Amino acid sequence: xxxxxxxxxxxxxxxxxxxxxxxxxxxxxxxxxxxxxxxxxxxxxxxxxxxxxxxxxxxxxxxxxxxxxxxxxxxxxxxxxxxxxxxxxxxxxxxxxxxxxxxxxxxxx
Numbered sequence: 001x002x003x004x005x006x007x008x009x010x011x012x013x014x015x016x017x018x019x020x021x022x023x024x025x026x027x028x029x030x031x032x033x034x035x036x037x038x039x040x041x042x043x044x045x046x047x048x049x050x051x052x053x054x055x056x057x058x059x060x061x062x063x064x065x066x067x068x069x070x071x072x073x074x075x076x077x078x079x080x081x082x083x084x085x086x087x088x089x090x091x092x093x094x095x096x097x098x099x100x101x102x103x104x105x106x107x108x109x
Contacts, residue, residue, distance in 0.1 A: 002039070002089075011040065012103075016061075021105040025068075030098045040096060041089040042066060042073075060087045062109035068095045069102055078109075 004010060012025055027033075027040060044060045065075045073095045079085040 002041070016105070016107055019107060021107075023103050025096070025101045025103050026099070027096055027101065028099060030093065030096055034093055040092045042092050043089045044087065058087055058089065060085075061107040064105065064107040066090070066092075067104040068092060069097065070104075071095060 011027070012023060014021060014023065025040075030040070033040070043058060044064070046057050046059045060076050062078045063076060066073045073092055074090050076085065076087075
């Protein structure tokens with residue numbers, strides 16, 4: 001994964017309050033960021049026990065659907081029984097526009 005260098009590099013962070021989350025993501029410099037090789041990514045984090053050495057883990061709920069400006073960006077499905085799913089950060093830049101973006105997240109489990 002690409003490391004997040006500074007706290008200021010995080011554009012939005014929230015605890016999923018239930019099955020649905022809507023928010024506005026402001027990216028006024030999107031074009032410049034992309035020219036410089038930066039990417040806007042969505043990451044799902046689960047907090048483990050504070051006693052564990054790495055208490056944050058990249059993971060998606062069993063089902064998640066993410067829309068940007070009423071267009072589906074990505075969707076996960078429940079993995080088949082006995083199979084594992086690779087829960088990687090998802091790039092959003094190609095689905096965003098410069099300025100304000102309406103983001104809708106729907107999740108289960």
